[in-house]
Amino acid sequence: MKKDIKWGFTGISIIVGLMLAIQFQTVKQPKIADTRDGWELRTQILAEQQLQSKLLTEIRELEAQASSYETQRSQSKETALKQTLGELKRESGQTKVTGDGIIITIKPLAEAELLGETIHSISPELLKRLINELNMYHAEHISINGQRVVNTTVIREINGEPKIDGLPLSNYPITVRVLSSDVQNLRDRIKVSKVIEQFFIDNLSVEVSDPVKKLTVPPYQNAIKSKYLEPAGKE
Template sequence: MKKNLKGVSFSILTMIFGLMLAVQFQSIQEPQVRDTRDMWQLREALKTEQMMQSELLLEIRKYEELIDTYENDESQSAEKTLKETVEELKKEAGLTEVTGEGITITISPLFEESLTQTETNSVAPDLLKRLLNELNSYGAESISIDGRRVVNTTVIRDINGKTKIDGYSLHSFPLEIKVIGEDAEKLFSRLNGSTVMDTFAVDNLRLSISEPKGNMTIPPYDDVIRVQNMKPFEKGENS
């Protein structure tokens, strides 16, 4: 609609300029005709023409300001849309703090070391990855492990016998995992009904799942996200 209004405004400006040129052209083309009007009549005619010219100039200025307003509105609208898009992308990438309804999962040893004769001091990376896959399939939107945000580029692996997330060692038990989802109740019930607890129990680990609660906060990802096979777009390059 703005483009149509700008087109109409431009057409009106063109008509106004055409009218002014026509008036000037006529006055140039007919100088030979003797004007028989007296001084007062000439002054009144001049005054009328000056008023018409002033009105034309005012109209021109009004439409120029109108066009500028449309252009500014379009620029501000584009800027606002761009900012909203960037914020949404940052949210999806895990770069912003998230608050919402969610659950807390606590991982701790199932039996004491004195009973099993085996020391349980960490969670195997494969177990954590399986749990994350389960959570994502149940509608998890934001997850943190031991206070560290999980994003698409997060790496969980064993380094020298220690499970690390993005290079950071996980703290000793109990290990806390926070999960925010669109439907925390559904997330809670589906996780309780899954076999993932049995899988953890094989490694002498217990999963304790809290009831859903609101106003849970998950911190943003605070490390550098490395993106491969990409370069800055330069003006003039084909997309």
Template sequence: MKKTVYIRFSLILFIVGFMLAVQYNTVQKPEERDTRDVWTIRQELAKETELHSELLSEVRVLEQTIGKYENMVNESPKTALNETVMQLKQDIGLTDFSGPGLTITVEPSLESIAVGQAVEGITPDLLVRLVNEINRFKAKAIEVDGKRMIHSSAIRDVNGRTTVNNLAIKTAPFTIKIGTSTYDDAKKMYNQLKASSIGDDFYIDNLKLSIGEPVNDINIEAFDQTINKQFLFEIPGGE
């Protein structure tokens, strides 16, 4: 009889102990909950929807290009090849750009001029941030102080001077030209740059960004230096 009572008592203590352990673990490691409000979630959903739409547009353009190329190959392989080469040159910046876009002027801030403070050149980090911000809005072509930027362009500090394509950027003021695919893209970039906080970063360095109105025609010269082809090799014909 006593043995049965001990067994029941031990079982009850085990159950109580187990429940206390579970409760303690729950308090110490609570389940993570999404505390974002509905508006924040709606904004993120809108961004994902916009990205999805852009990807579909790009896929559609690529499908049209493939179909056009296949038709041209059947009719005239030489013409198809020449047009492909020309398109590639345009994409990487080896041809002049003429189309819609806008111009940004980097100039000394009014405060630095008022107090007679010496104007320092733009730092490589700040210029990289601006170029990344521009590319985030899908620029078609970029020219910094007359220097065309391509995929391999480098922004560096050389002997205390900021350089693009190994050419020094002059002290402000200087201009940055941006080419876009359409005029609507130029207006969208204008509004986004106006709303961006990148201007505050320039203000800290006593510089000011003046973003020009979008235009239908802006001219940007082609990249005029030799492209590094260190890792590209020509395959002999027939292989």
């Protein structure tokens, strides 16, 4: 009986001792840090400063590495692809383009107005023809009344109203902005082209401006639908 008592007591004592020791160690821990004298602190600061400078050097190295990677990346295929994509977007009319160009203004003939003749709205065929003509003379970017002309642009009459991609063209004047790398040539050729005479028959006058520097053609606003386009399968 007495032995049992002692064992129970001993077990509890061991647990208490263990708890005491753990508590002692836990509480004691911060006090060690506070007993450093000035010299030790100085050494500590020095060590920390060294660590800091080492880390700074490391940061600098890593930044240099990052910038070198950046350079490599800019010369990589991805950039080439991106560039191509940008060029394609520019070509397909999805970006704003600024450059040398001319402004063609179509408005009713003043004489016809004087004579009281009815001015019909512009015929889509005529406009299409003008665009074809412009394209023939190496026009690169065209916009009509702020609507960009792209490959899929539709110019047609809907309920007697000429529309370009759904945008009505019933009001005069109609402004056509044309950008080209050889503006002078384009201007000269369009001035003498037959399409101008066609406009004249419809009681419309066509004014071709002098070459304008920094003419801006807006991007195509609608989404370009490529219904029948599919990525080619692997060969």
